[in-house]
Amino acid sequence: MIKLQELTKDYGTTIAVNRLSLNVAAGEIYGFIGPNGAGKTTTIRLMGGILAPTSGNIIIGGLDMARNPVEVKKMIGFVPDRPFLYEKLTGMEFLRFSADLYGVNQEAFLSKAKILLQKFALWNWADELIEAYSHGMKQRLIIASALLHDPRILIIDEPMVGLDPAAVHMVKDILKELAANQTTIFISTHTLSIAEDLCHRIGLIHKGTLLAQGSLDELKHIAKLGEARLEEVFLTIIKENTFI
Numbered sequence: 001m002i003k004l005q006e007l008t009k010d011y012g013t014t015i016a017v018n019r020l021s022l023n024v025a026a027g028e029i030y031g032f033i034g035p036n037g038a039g040k041t042t043t044i045r046l047m048g049g050i051l052a053p054t055s056g057n058i059i060i061g062g063l064d065m066a067r068n069p070v071e072v073k074k075m076i077g078f079v080p081d082r083p084f085l086y087e088k089l090t091g092m093e094f095l096r097f098s099a100d101l102y103g104v105n106q107e108a109f110l111s112k113a114k115i116l117l118q119k120f121a122l123w124n125w126a127d128e129l130i131e132a133y134s135h136g137m138k139q140r141l142i143i144a145s146a147l148l149h150d151p152r153i154l155i156i157d158e159p160m161v162g163l164d165p166a167a168v169h170m171v172k173d174i175l176k177e178l179a180a181n182q183t184t185i186f187i188s189t190h191t192l193s194i195a196e197d198l199c200h201r202i203g204l205i206h207k208g209t210l211l212a213q214g215s216l217d218e219l220k221h222i223a224k225l226g227e228a229r230l231e232e233v234f235l236t237i238i239k240e241n242t243f244i
Helices: 040-047 069-075 091-101 106-119 135-145 165-180 192-198 216-222 230-240
Strands: 002-010 015-024 029-033 055-060 076-079 153-157 184-188 201-206 209-214
Touching (some): 002 040, 015 040, 015 201, 029 040, 029 165, 040 055, 040 184, 069 076, 091 106, 091 135, 106 135, 135 165, 165 184, 165 192, 192 230, 201 216, 201 230, 209 216, 216 230
Parallel strands (some): 029 184, 029 201, 076 153, 153 184
Antiparallel strands (some): 002 015, 002 055, 201 209
């Protein structure tokens, strides 16, 4: 469902993403991890069509992002690292605004919005202004808005930031349910325990270069570690590639 081919973003003074190639299958949750400044958010923005690559291809659902940007974006639910919310709207009004962008009709919207607001524990706040929401509630609302059009692919940058443990558990369960129903999920996170628990495969990027990818067991093998947590695997692979 997602194919990145030799994807590069060169800002002139910095190569943020360097010839990145990877594939993500339907129903797979792919975790994207790396140090600060590694190129994670740039990659996410390239995949969301916010940035144009210097070179390489982004293939989503069999379509080339450069040639079919509108069709590709219709397939994607996109959650950026710093989402913008119109805080003078109510939660329900914001979902209506988001649904209009994707052409969701009124009848389908009302049913879908209620289901999502209940699922994300926001139903009782549906008619309250977003400015009264906590940070965690805003984060849950933006994820809900990305699901209104039933996207085949969900691209999320740091989804758990600001969520309390109960909300983290809730969102993880929702993402697992989506993947079980063949939604493809690409998730960037600094929280390695979440990547470890949630993702089928994980890619480790450093200074724009993909150093390793695979299941946790495969990454342990690459790092030449037996029983180890993802944090130890991460640090070992980064240390072995400090020359990059």
